[in-house]
Amino acid sequence: MGTHLLLDFFGTIVDYSPSRTDQGYPESHALLRRWGADLSRPDFLTAWSAVCAEFDRRSDADDSEFSMTEVGTEFLARVLGEPAAPADVETFVVTYLREWNSAVRVPAGMPDLLADLAATRRLAVVTNTHRADLVPGHLAAMGVAHLVDAVVTSVEVGWRKPHPAIYAAALDTLGVPASAAVFVGDTFVADYAGPEAVGIRAFLIDATARHPVPAERRLDSLFDLPGRLAPMTEVSGRRSSSSGSGR
Structure with a gap:
């Protein structure tokens, strides 16, 4: 199992409304x-x-x-x-x-979960977003930016998930092959089919079992992930806690 976790952000790390009008503005x-x-x-x-x-x-x-x-x-x-x-x-x-x-809402316990995952695996956030500083700002507000080695955004890459270029950019940023990574997200094409197509093992948050994924790859939420991962191995050459904020 890969030692690098590529995480979607909206709908995976935080809850949100995708509507562009519901907030009234x-x-x-x-x-x-x-x-x-x-x-x-x-x-x-x-x-x-x-x-x-x-x-x-x-x-x-x-x-x-x-x-x-x-x-x-x-x-x-x-x-x-x-x-x-x-x-x-x-x-x-x-x-x-x-x-x-x-x-945007942060589920209770999410910062602690990310800290637990980051203790033994390198984390990157790979997100479709129209604003480069949006997700890094949220991670900083959550107090978890130091846990994340990279934030790869579609607006900076120029291509959104499921285009292969955004997964390649994440792997290049971390300096690892697809076989060393695991992807987790909540959208079937962008976060499961897309990563799998380029050789990244994927898990899908799909509590109602709407999509055709193996049961062992289906999660109710990100909180299910630790129980699905193989015994975690300490990442060699782990960077210091101050090196990985929002890039």
């Missing part, structure tokens, strides 16, 4: 109104969803990734009627993500 809407956008909040959310959906369709075609800056730039140009300054795009993105993050 009153601060983001107020910001647009101050900038002259004549939109009700429902109209704002509808317009935002439509622009995001356009970017999603492009990504779905080839697994390429887009950034929050790109989608924010396009959205503001449409609702304001002219291109927004880069500083205003950044202000909007930061405001929107602050509201989106309000739905």
Whole structure:
């Protein structure tokens, strides 16, 4: 069994809402109104969803990734009627993500679980995200950034899971072959079929048994993982606790 754990983040390490509208986003809407956008909040959310959906369709075609800056730039140009300054795009993105993050929850005991896993295995987070600093920020807030040797994001690689490039980037960052790694996540194609296709053993969080994975590879949550792993062996050359934060 591999001595390196590649972990999905959203839905695996933290609970979250994938919706882009459920949080209501009153601060983001107020910001647009101050900038002259004549939109009700429902109209704002509808317009935002439509622009995001356009970017999603492009990504779905080839697994390429887009950034929050790109989608924010396009959205503001449409609702304001002219291109927004880069500083205003950044202000909007930061405001929107602050509201989106309000739905992210850390399961009780998760930091301790990650510490236990990191005691004998190197950890990397491999995540689809439109903002490079989002997941490192969450790991820091959880107090676990020092446990993670690498954070590999789709927006920095340019390709999202299940594109082979993002798994290759994670393996290259750790300097290990696929046979030395185990992947764990909650999305069948991105976190199970994708890793398995490139030779990484995978476990899927699939409490309702919706997907065709062997029973021994199915987890109710990440908390089931230690019991499924082979006896853990101390990783040789383990890095110091200060060397692995959010990169």
